[in-house]
Amino acid sequence: MRVALFITCFNDTLFPETGRAVVSLLERLGHQVDFPLGQTCCGQPQFNTGYRPEALPLVRRFAGAFAGYDAVVTPSGSCAGMVRENHPLLAADDPGLRRAVEEVAPKVYELSEFLVDVLGVTDVGAYYPHRVTYHPTCHSLRMLRVGDRPLRLLRAVKGIELVELPGAEECCGFGGTFAVKNPDVSAAMLADKMRQVLDTRAEVLTAGDNSCLMHIGGGLGRLRTGMRTVHLAEILAATEGPASTEGGAR
Amino acid sequence: MSDGLVWLGTPAFPQAARKALTDTQLRRNLRKATGTIRDKRLRVSAELDDWEQLRDSAAALKLRTLRHLDRYLEQLEASVTAAGGTVHWAADAAEANRIVVELVKATGGPDGGTREVVKVKSMATQEIGLNEALAAEGIAAYETDLAELIVQLADDRPSHILVPAIHRNRAEIREIFRTRMADVPAELTDEPRALAEAARLHLREKFLRAKVAISGANFAVAETGTVLVVESEGNGRMCLTLPETLITVMGVEKVVPSFADLEVFLQLLPRSATGERMNPYTSAWTGVHEGDGPSTFHLVLLDNGRTATLADQVGRQALGCIRCSACLNVCPVYERVGGHAYGSVYPGPIGAILTPQLAGVGRGSEDGADSLPFASTLCGACYDACPVKINIPEVLVHLRAKVVDAKRGRTVPTMESLVMRAATQVLAAPGRLSMAQKAGALGGRLVGRGGRIGPLPGPFHAWSDTRDLPVPPAESFRAWWQRTHPEETGR
Ligand code: SF4
Numbered sequence: 196m197r198v199a200l201f202i203t204c205f206n207d208t209l210f211p212e213t214g215r216a217v218v219s220l221l222e223r224l225g226h227q228v229d230f231p232l233g234q235t236c237c238g239q240p241q242f243n244t245g246y247r248p249e250a251l252p253l254v255r256r257f258a259g260a261f262a263g264y265d266a267v268v269t270p271s272g273s274c275a276g277m278v279r280e281n282h283p284l285l286a287a288d289d290p291g292l293r294r295a296v297e298e299v300a301p302k303v304y305e306l307s308e309f310l311v312d313v314l315g316v317t318d319v320g321a322y323y324p325h326r327v328t329y330h331p332t333c334h335s336l337r338m339l340r341v342g343d344r345p346l347r348l349l350r351a352v353k354g355i356e357l358v359e360l361p362g363a364e365e366c367c368g369f370g371g372t373f374a375v376k377n378p379d380v381s382a383a384m385l386a387d388k389m390r391q392v393l394d395t396r397a398e399v400l401t402a403g404d405n406s407c408l409m410h411i412g413g414g415l416g417r418l419r420t421g422m423r424t425v426h427l428a429e430i431l432a433a434t435e436g437p438a439s440t441e442g443g444a445r
Numbered sequence: 446m447s448d449g450l451v452w453l454g455t456p457a458f459p460q461a462a463r464k465a466l467t468d469t470q471l472r473r474n475l476r477k478a479t480g481t482i483r484d485k486r487l488r489v490s491a492e493l494d495d496w497e498q499l500r501d502s503a504a505a506l507k508l509r510t511l512r513h514l515d516r517y518l519e520q521l522e523a524s525v526t527a528a529g530g531t532v533h534w535a536a537d538a539a540e541a542n543r544i545v546v547e548l549v550k551a552t553g554g555p556d557g558g559t560r561e562v563v564k565v566k567s568m569a570t571q572e573i574g575l576n577e578a579l580a581a582e583g584i585a586a587y588e589t590d591l592a593e594l595i596v597q598l599a600d601d602r603p604s605h606i607l608v609p610a611i612h613r614n615r616a617e618i619r620e621i622f623r624t625r626m627a628d629v630p631a632e633l634t635d636e637p638r639a640l641a642e643a644a645r646l647h648l649r650e651k652f653l654r655a656k657v658a659i660s661g662a663n664f665a666v667a668e669t670g671t672v673l674v675v676e677s678e679g680n681g682r683m684c685l686t687l688p689e690t691l692i693t694v695m696g697v698e699k700v701v702p703s704f705a706d707l708e709v710f711l712q713l714l715p716r717s718a719t720g721e722r723m724n725p726y727t728s729a730w731t732g733v734h735e736g737d738g739p740s741t742f743h744l745v746l747l748d749n750g751r752t753a754t755l756a757d758q759v760g761r762q763a764l765g766c767i768r769c770s771a772c773l774n775v776c777p778v779y780e781r782v783g784g785h786a787y788g789s790v791y792p793g794p795i796g797a798i799l800t801p802q803l804a805g806v807g808r809g810s811e812d813g814a815d816s817l818p819f820a821s822t823l824c825g826a827c828y829d830a831c832p833v834k835i836n837i838p839e840v841l842v843h844l845r846a847k848v849v850d851a852k853r854g855r856t857v858p859t860m861e862s863l864v865m866r867a868a869t870q871v872l873a874a875p876g877r878l879s880m881a882q883k884a885g886a887l888g889g890r891l892v893g894r895g896g897r898i899g900p901l902p903g904p905f906h907a908w909s910d911t912r913d914l915p916v917p918p919a920e921s922f923r924a925w926w927q928r929t930h931p932e933e934t935g936r
Pocket of ligand 1: 834
């Protein structure tokens with residue numbers, strides 16, 4: 196199986212440790228991962244803000260960069276959703292591009308989908324001795340329908356103390372450009388999400404999307420709560436022994 | 446005060462929302478009210494094991510009806526007429542109001558016509574600002590739904606489709622009744638029962654006196670000419686049966702092909718709306734019947750932007766709405782800002798996709814309606830809750846593109862469009878992305894402290910007022926990969 200990593204422009208630039216975690220995790224599970232250097236961005240910010248013509252060259256670039264792989268893994272629920280749901284829509288008027296997209300898009304998997312559905316593993320041999328709570332991000336939940344796959348993966352982690360997050364399925368208020376276009380509503384939603392997260396008394400908040408984690412983590416950091424945000428991939432990549440890739444501040 | 450589809454004087458959503466967010470009482474009321482309805486809805490919808498199939502059927506029925514709307518409306522006109530009713534067509538709000546005013550005036554004797562009407566809660570008549578149009582002609586319209594009455598007495602605006610006074614609590618309602626209701630009982634408490642009793646006494650006499658009632662409609666059956674109103678309090682039943690003349694104003698999208706289709710909608714609507722298996726009162730009437738109910742029935746079919754909406758293949762989904770308000774109750778944005786911030790009779794997620802379409806999307810203005818499609822995180826909770834499976838996030842993004850496209854070609858491009866274009870420029874070439882990453886890492890290091898970037902001035906404040914930003918790492922993933930995998934050329 197030829198597996199490619201789609202890091203996403205956001206993780207590439209701000210959270211490279213998440214990408215490194217995906218690589219080390221998949222290699223540990225016996226899979227060689229490629230990183231096609233032609234990749235950049237899925238075009239989600241442009242598309243979701245109403246800039247469709249601006250998103251189109253990025254759709255074309257994506258389809259070209261990932262052509263020929265058996266699977267494309269990405270540590271982002273919302274970017275996986277963008278490719279699978281919206282790339283076909285954007286490519287609709289260009290028969291050549293449409294064929295390329297139809298070929299690639301169905302092979303794009305969010306990390307937990309890839310592990311559970313494609314590789315068929317839930318115990319990835321991770322060790323993470325911390326109190327952790329999990330926030331299911333909206334797009335992984337309601338666009339990709341990953342369901343409890345991330346929780347099944349987390350439950351199998353050794354040493355972890357997993358605590359349930361009350362009101363978990365409620366949006367954190369990030370919403371891409373929403374956070375900037377409607378900063379006050381975004382902050383109000385963030386405040387309520389932080390209240391729930393802090394109530395769990397967890398040390399670490401995890402999720403499958405660094406964008407939501409950056410938003411929640413940015414709020415937690417501003418208040419000096421001491422709670423860390425760590426991408427799911429980094430927890431699953433962690434093993435016993437010398438401290439491996441642990442998340443930085445978000 | 447229900448002054449039409451788009452309320453004058455409401456600022457764009459972000460500004461209106463900022464003000465609403467400071468209202469502690471509002472946020473407490475909303476959290477409590479929406480939370481309660483939300484849980485009830487989940488409970489009763491889970492009772493039906495064919496819930497998902499019902500949703501699919503409803504969506505399919507609505508889409509099919511919309512595709513052949515002209516045919517079903519003509520069929521409806523024929524069957525209502527055959528049953529003794531009269532059908533009127535109104536292209537817009539002004540025409541609908543003119544028709545209704547004339548009809549009301551015509552019901553009076555030689556002394557100049559009826560001076561008052563009773564009303565059943567209706568979104569369509571709020572959308573056209575009917576009460577104000579009637580008042581301008583010296584005709585008083587009495588709202589008879591409890592929550593609508595509260596809003597009317599307080600000279601307020603509705604903030605929820607189903608529970609227009611959701612922003613008020615018991616204490617506030619008692620105060621409104623005490624100060625605004627002429628015949629208020631002397632010792633009024635804020636017990637729900639006492640408040641309802643006061644409203645009942647206040648309305649009873651109006652029901653018995655009124656010659657004309659005005660209603661909306663939840664459904665109208667093309668095949669039979671039957672019109673339906675679904676309600677909880679029985680005030681609708683009184684209005685629909687006691688007066689001599691009944692005038693129903695209905696959006697053209699409310700037509701359903703056959704009586705059997707109601708089986709689907711009447712299972713979905715009450716469960717989605719109030720979390721009840723069945724609502725207390727469902728009134729259905731077909732034309733007029735000698736000695737039974739109103740002797741005159743008028744049906745006003747309202748367009749007001751609907752056929753224009755119909756022309757948009759993605760946007761037209763919004764016309765399938767059965768006004769259950771489930772999307773409002775699950776919406777994290779609505780829950781925090783309430784209905785008034787949406788500046789329209791249609792608030793919440795459905796308002797965000799319906800109001801701009803009915804008003805005419807992207808006319809290039811920065812007014813309230815064009816800001817509404819952006820008033821969502823696209824979390825998708827509304828789509829999951831909608832009993833007719835309207836893909837609200839899809840329509841929101843579709844309308845965003847329309848708003849953006851309407852602004853293209855301006856001599857002075859918006860800041861946002863410049864940023865988006867620049868981003869695409871960078872992202873269209875991996876080499877440019879690498880350079881931007883290096884520049885960003887350097888910039889971040891200059892302003893960051895301890896791995897974080899705190900509050901920033903200028904255009905960044907919208908983010909950094911409440912959230913720290915991570916300092917970009919010195920090495921991007923791409924750079925790390927190239928350093929550690931020099932043998933791989935990649936593509
Ligand atoms: S859009 Fe759907 S959920 Fe919202 S009010 Fe209409 S029918 Fe109900």
